[in-house]
Amino acid sequence: MKLVVGLGNPDREYRDTYHNIGFNAVDILAARLDAPAFAYDKKSNAELADVALGGKVLLCKPQTYMNLSGDSVGYLSRYYKIDMRDIIVLYDDIDIAKGVVRARLDGSAGTHNGMRDIVSKLGGTGFARVRIGTGFKPNYMSLADYVLSHFSSGERDLLKAACEAACDFTEKWIKGEDWQELTVTVAR
Template sequence: MKWIVGLGNPGTAYANTRHNAGFLVIDELARRFNMDVSTNKCKALIGETRLGDAKVALLKPMTYMNLSGESVRAFMDYYKVKLEDLIVVYDDLDTEVGRIRLRYQGSPGGHNGIKSIIQHTGTQVFNRVRIGISRPKPGMVISDYVLSPFAKAEYDDLRRMVEDACEAIEFSLNHSFEQTMAKYNARSSDA
């Protein structure tokens, strides 16, 4: 089973914030796959479907960002899924708005959701799609920034990022993550 976990915070107060970029991608994938992501299980909202030969699950952890690993671990244990079939989608301060970056390993880089997943899985090796949110202007508190909505001037870039992330994830269902990185990291750098 391929499983895609979008990171974010539950509740309408966080719905369109930068920190919920992962949820935005899951919502768009659900629309594209004609899936309902509403089953409450494993501390997450989950949707499952079959796409060709692949069984695919979409997850939105409901644990709040800093505890995302609890949901990932619960899903792993319940479904007996492999980490190499996981893709985590999350917001990234070090990537510009309008760009996505794919990686298959690395430190959390200050991202508490990724830190939690590393703690609960015991490894830094898992596939990631980072959604660019850029860094805030000097003097702005990071936590306030990531919990703020995207600016209206960023909406076109946001839409393009979500589309690019969905295309990369769809491509990865039938290709290796290395092939996916080669194709979509190069494309994102040309944007």
């Protein structure tokens, strides 16, 4: 079994914010894979959908709020006995320009609190990650205000294209296709 996790915040007010770009990407992946509708699972405190693609794939959107994402991921990895190498996390990254997507099989949590919590709850960094660039925080904004701000209608197409690229990487990972580290810049 493989676990694909998109990071975000559960409330409607956070929809279309930079911090919810992981949720957006997993929604696109679910549509591509003809997954059933996401259903809330109380034990993991996550919305889940499963599909078969060369084996069972569990799609997950933690409902814990970003900074506690590891609670859902840790629970699911223990309950289903999912090896860390069979987990991939899609999430926003303010240290990468908008329209740039980077995928790696391992690495640090960087400045992302949701990833820090996942690393802590899994006890290591040996899981894949796809970082979707949301651009650099303007000097006049706090980090929290920036990541929770809504992206403009003009950015919508660029960020959707970045999510599509993130899904391309994720599908390759699910299928076991060989990649170590990939970076792509979508058209602006």
